[in-house]
Amino acid sequence: MTEPKIDIADLRREYTRGGLRRADLTPEPLALFERWLEQACEARLADPTAMCVATVDQHGQPYQRMVLLKHFDGAGMVFYTNLGSRKAEHLAHNARISLHFPWHSLERQVMVLGRAERLSVVEVMKYFHSRPKDSQIGAWVSRQSSRISARGVLEGKFLELKQKFLHGEVPLPSFWGGYRVVIDTMEFWQGGEHRLHDRFIYQRQDGGWAIDRLAP
Template sequence: MKIADIRREYIKGGLRRKDLKADPIEQFNLWLEQAVAANLEDPTAMTIATVDENGQPFQRIVLLKNVDKNGFVFYTNLGSRKAQHIENHNKVSIHFPWHTLERQVHITGVAEKLSAVENMKYFTSRPKESQLAAWASKQSSRLSTRGVLEGKYLELKQKFAKGEIPIPTFWGGYRIRPESIEFWQGGEHRLHDRFLFTDAGEGHWDVERLAP
């Protein structure tokens, strides 16, 4: 098998300017609803890219937990590598790869921490097992064995067996305020459709078609 020979045609249909909503957040929500309706695995999974102090990019997958006119929300350990990167350089990029629908959405923007109230509201809505996992994992730190992590989890499970689990001070969320949002729809013969929305201020967006 030659990797260079792996290819397929994109036949799901095109994307025309007349089909776009004026607000890219509304367009994103429409595509997200369609991804969910199509029973895609992890439709809210998104790759987030950050850079370290040397300009080295890093990518990882996180889950989108809310989206509205103010931006895209995800949660993490505030001591993690991604959080440290954001602390030093808060411009980020996120990407949704909905391969089955032959669609991608790429977003650039600025990440900002959520308020304590927002963090608390979401943390208390999580399953207890997820709350315990937030306490047990010192994200991005080195582990000698998996048993260390599992042991910490069981210890915390016993500790909080009969009461509510408090929100960790080292855990919270970020909102990515978008500066650009690009919608990509696969097209036949590699003639893909791409539309880029750019923030023009005061709730207005400029939109332009890009060559594939």
């Protein structure tokens, strides 16, 4: 392997967009998350609801992938997936999960630790039928994480099913569902000058939230 042309060890910049002080915090973390998400949307970030979802397989190997957050409330954060996917297989063995929102241009990150619970069929069906029809068909086409010989296999299956469901409703696949992440911990990170970043961690405790500042 040749030496890289860019010396990445020297790539750095100052974080100057502002700080995060205790006075800015809310009593519970989802209110602050909602405020930050609204600001990410107002800033027109690409995919502001995109989050890195980390799971661990039965051998202890971590895996990460980007998934879209589809709902959040006091009960937790919701995403949908193929129940035969790698992430779903991992969660069947170990429900512990981590989410990470990388809002780089705002110099912010949010990390979530918790446990994933399967959504009810009623919840899944309600969301599935709110999706665009092509997205519903796409859910039928892909056996997520399985090996395929070529992209043409997917495209051919998609056209076949699009014709099949041309004039009718697309049924909910039995292998498609969702998860609610019940939050145990949320950490908010705001970049600061001279690498003196602001970090606050919320940890669920006795029916409420303990809040601590962390060293950067």
